[in-house]
Amino acid sequence: MKKKRKAGGASWMDTYGDMVTLLLCFFVLLYSMSTVDQQKWAMVVQSFQRETASETMGTPGQGTGLEYNLSDSAVKPEEITEEQVAEALSEIAEKVEEYTAQNNMKQQISVSQGEGYVFITFQDAVFFEGDSYELLDSGKKILDVVAAAIKPQGGLIDELRVMGHTSQGSADKANNPETDRFLSSNRAATVTVYLQEKNIVDPDRLVSVGYGQWRPIAGFNTSEERAQNRRVELMITGINPNNMESSVDQYFTTREGDAQAEE
Numbered sequence: 001m002k003k004k005r006k007a008g009g010a011s012w013m014d015t016y017g018d019m020v021t022l023l024l025c026f027f028v029l030l031y032s033m034s035t036v037d038q039q040k041w042a043m044v045v046q047s048f049q050r051e052t053a054s055e056t057m058g059t060p061g062q063g064t065g066l067e068y069n070l071s072d073s074a075v076k077p078e079e080i081t082e083e084q085v086a087e088a089l090s091e092i093a094e095k096v097e098e099y100t101a102q103n104n105m106k107q108q109i110s111v112s113q114g115e116g117y118v119f120i121t122f123q124d125a126v127f128f129e130g131d132s133y134e135l136l137d138s139g140k141k142i143l144d145v146v147a148a149a150i151k152p153q154g155g156l157i158d159e160l161r162v163m164g165h166t167s168q169g170s171a172d173k174a175n176n177p178e179t180d181r182f183l184s185s186n187r188a189a190t191v192t193v194y195l196q197e198k199n200i201v202d203p204d205r206l207v208s209v210g211y212g213q214w215r216p217i218a219g220f221n222t223s224e225e226r227a228q229n230r231r232v233e234l235m236i237t238g239i240n241p242n243n244m245e246s247s248v249d250q251y252f253t254t255r256e257g258d259a260q261a262e263e
Helices: 010-032 038-057 083-104 137-156 179-197 222-227 246-254 257-262
Strands: 069-070 073-075 109-114 117-123 157-165 206-212 231-238
Touching: 073 083, 083 109, 083 117, 083 137, 083 231, 137 157, 137 179, 137 231, 157 179, 179 206, 179 231, 246 257
Parallel strands: 157 206
Antiparallel strands: 069 073, 109 117, 117 231, 157 231
């Protein structure tokens, strides 16, 4: 004689098993949500910090002075040391010098380093032809090397200043001011734009200046002297850990100085 099944459906073990399975799925979901791509997370954090700093200062593009990026990782101001900055600048100088030596360009490119900065001089023939400010392919190749040297150290750079220079065409007559100034300024701006598109430093830390013929490093009597005067220079300034007010901050401080004094 067959036994009758008890009413009530599935046993308690079925319910318990379902509950355990659901809990397992829940914890797997939590774990997957907690695993975040570090680089993307850093980018998200940086974007929020920029927006917050901009709202606090009330001026778009103003430097925050709150933190800097070092080799794609956030570094607080108190963690930056003079040794770090000096090492970063030295690495930039060494990489450019290495490229210059390997390509026999010591006559066209010179590198010098002082306390807190690196100074690179390019003869204008490296970048431009005649009275043009259109960047040559050879110049782009060199700037790619410079950008690659700077980018890993971008978070420790306070300012990258690009300076354009011309030369007086004859020993006894100054250049036409309009032509002279525009040519040097346009050349500096062209190099600056190219570097900005490489995203090596924040755009507000890039500056272009045209000096025309008025800061010569040689005479105007011979073609060799005039060639030395025609140049583009890069001055890369490192952050000063003892004074975290950046060049951008200093600009706004200076700009608002008179208004604050009147108050």
